[in-house]
Amino acid sequence: TTREFNLTISEVVGWPDGYNRTLTVINGQFPGPLIEVNMGDRLIVNVQNNGANMTTIHFHGMYQNKTNFMDGTYMISQCGIPPGGSFTYNFTVPDQYGTYWYHSHYRTQYMDGVIGPFVIHSQEEDDLIGDMYDYDQVVLVSDWYHGIAVGYMSEYLAPNNENAEPVPDNGLINGAAYFDCSLTPDDTCYQQDANRTVFAFERDKTYRLRVINTGAFAEINFSVDEHPLTLVEGDGTLIQPTTLHKLKVAVAQRYSVLVTANVTTTDTFWVRAELDEYCFAAENPILTDYSINGVLVYTNDTDVAAYSNNMSAETQSWGDVAANVQCLDLNNTSIEPMIVTPAAEATVFYRIDSSFQIWDYAIDLAYMNGTTWSPASSSILYQAYNMLAPSLSSTVEDNNSTQLLNTTGPLALGVFGGNQDQYIVNVPDYEVVDILINNLDDGAHPFHLHGYKFWVIGSGYGTFPYNDYGKFNTTNPMRRDTVTVVAYGWVLIRFVADNAGVWPLHCHITWHLEAGLLMQFQVQPKKIAAFEPPAAWAQLCEA
Numbered sequence: 001t002t003r004e005f006n007l008t009i010s011e012v013v014g015w016p017d018g019y020n021r022t023l024t025v026i027n028g029q030f031p032g033p034l035i036e037v038n039m040g041d042r043l044i045v046n047v048q049n050n051g052a053n054m055t056t057i058h059f060h061g062m063y064q065n066k067t068n069f070m071d072g073t074y075m076i077s078q079c080g081i082p083p084g085g086s087f088t089y090n091f092t093v094p095d096q097y098g099t100y101w102y103h104s105h106y107r108t109q110y111m112d113g114v115i116g117p118f119v120i121h122s123q124e125e126d127d128l129i130g131d132m133y134d135y136d137q138v139v140l141v142s143d144w145y146h147g148i149a150v151g152y153m154s155e156y157l158a159p160n161n162e163n164a165e166p167v168p169d170n171g172l173i174n175g176a177a178y179f180d181c182s183l184t185p186d187d188t189c190y191q192q193d194a195n196r197t198v199f200a201f202e203r204d205k206t207y208r209l210r211v212i213n214t215g216a217f218a219e220i221n222f223s224v225d226e227h228p229l230t231l232v233e234g235d236g237t238l239i240q241p242t243t244l245h246k247l248k249v250a251v252a253q254r255y256s257v258l259v260t261a262n263v264t265t266t267d268t269f270w271v272r273a274e275l276d277e278y279c280f281a282a283e284n285p286i287l288t289d290y291s292i293n294g295v296l297v298y299t300n301d302t303d304v305a306a307y308s309n310n311m312s313a314e315t316q317s318w319g320d321v322a323a324n325v326q327c328l329d330l331n332n333t334s335i336e337p338m339i340v341t342p343a344a345e346a347t348v349f350y351r352i353d354s355s356f357q358i359w360d361y362a363i364d365l366a367y368m369n370g371t372t373w374s375p376a377s378s379s380i381l382y383q384a385y386n387m388l389a390p391s392l393s394s395t396v397e398d399n400n401s402t403q404l405l406n407t408t409g410p411l412a413l414g415v416f417g418g419n420q421d422q423y424i425v426n427v428p429d430y431e432v433v434d435i436l437i438n439n440l441d442d443g444a445h446p447f448h449l450h451g452y453k454f455w456v457i458g459s460g461y462g463t464f465p466y467n468d469y470g471k472f473n474t475t476n477p478m479r480r481d482t483v484t485v486v487a488y489g490w491v492l493i494r495f496v497a498d499n500a501g502v503w504p505l506h507c508h509i510t511w512h513l514e515a516g517l518l519m520q521f522q523v524q525p526k527k528i529a530a531f532e533p534p535a536a537w538a539q540l541c542e543a
């Protein structure tokens with residue numbers, strides 16, 4: 001089946017939480033429309049850019065096998081869609097299912113509103129968990145800022161700011177929240193128009209909530225008062241059902257939880273998205289409570305608009321879950337169906353040191369092995385595809401890094417002497433790749449690899465235990481596309497380099513990505529030359 005969607009990007013003034021600001025939105029709505037397909041479908045997405053800036057649309061977590069040019073990453077897999085321009089994304093979804101999302105991958109643009117949920121259904125998934133729930137719905141949670149993203153960026157990178165990320169002004173649940181306008185004298189605050197998101201549940205039915213963190217920065221603890229959550233999916237991987245009370249979701253991660261409407265004491269409950277302040281560099285001067293609330297109401301009336309004015313609840317938050325003091329991911333070790341990792345030791349091993357560095361002139365940029373990314377003047381894939389190798393060859397590092405095992409000093413690989421903006425590691429063949437990401441920074445980073453799901457082989461605080469390499473659990477570790485590396489910690493991830501293309505590995509915190517915390521893997525370059533991108537793709541770079 002072919003499914004076609006039209007997405008028109010434009011700027012509007014809106015007030016998701018009652019605070020008036022300029023948004024960049026899709027089809028005049030925020031969040032963007034749900035894109036829902038079945039595994040095996042061909043998806044056609046016509047993007048018309050009526051905004052004032054460049055745009056691209058990235059389908060987060062898609063393998064894009066043989067269609068790397070549809071990955072939607074600005075100046076990596078494609079050149080930008082200019083204001084007034086258009087581009088059609090066209091690819092099939094052959095072998096993955098679950099909960100994903102799509103977003104602009106042009107600089108910090110997604111934070112201004114260019115986001116939406118993306119769900120892939122499949123018979124395979126239905127056979128495994130379809131009987132466990134009656135209804136299915138998406139829940140987008142995010143932090144929220146009252147100004148446009150580029151404005152914060154200059155502040156963030158300003159001299160002497162010491163890597164203090166912009167602190168969110170609020171948070172949103174499905175694009176809405178309530179902001180108390182009495183906290184600010186600002187006359188662009190319209191609290192009377194701000195409505196909490198209402199979830200209408202039929203009593204005794206079970207709902208699959210697909211929780212997606214579409215934010216810029218904050219980890220979010222999601223919960224529903226008095227309702228346990230049964231975790232069944234993370235990043236498109238099914239998990240053997242686990243019950244919990246609060247679900248921690250880092251930026252760009254997704255989880256499905258099952259919630260049964262069977263509480264008899266009352267029929268109105270708070271739904272909570274608590275922004276994890278632990279990770280904030282500073283307090284927000286006006287907002288002191290980072291618990292963003294929605295309301296769950298038991299009703300057979302699905303017309304939630306009738307309920308949304310000043311809807312509130314009186315229930316208490318789960319008391320048994322202490323506030324988070326760490327930014328660790330859930331440790332979901334049992335996945336379903338089980339996929340054993342391919343080898344006890346990988347064929348190649350890369351060590352990536354990620355850090356922030358304050359230079360003499362105090363400009364704070366992010367580094368991966370001593371390199372900081374900024375968009376190239378043309379897309380890297382376009383250059384590779386056209387064999388314009390001269391610009392690439394000086395920066396592509398060949399696969400000769402196995403000797404890095406047992407090295408302990410920082411920046412062991414790829415010290416290019418400063419400010420190189422394209423750090424590309426070449427993986428010439430089908431190989432089992434282990435990547436050790438060392439976080440030399442005092443903040444947590446949700447790292448995302450495009451084009452793959454990877455196994456999370458290990459993670460921890462402090463220095464990677466090199467002597468244990470080869471001894472980690474490889475029988476059934478979590479398989480996902482976004483993983484948190486804690487402050488001064490490490491993760492070891494493994495993927496099979498079976499998908500040709502140029503794939504970024506980056507921190508998904510918008511501020512960190514824009515500060516350069518991105519590198520690229522060029523996988524099976526010989527196959528890149530055999531790609532068949534549409535003429536319109538090349539034209540974006542030739543315009």
Ligand code: C2O
Nearest residue numbers: 058060252448504
């Ligand atoms: Cu959600 Cu590089 O992407």
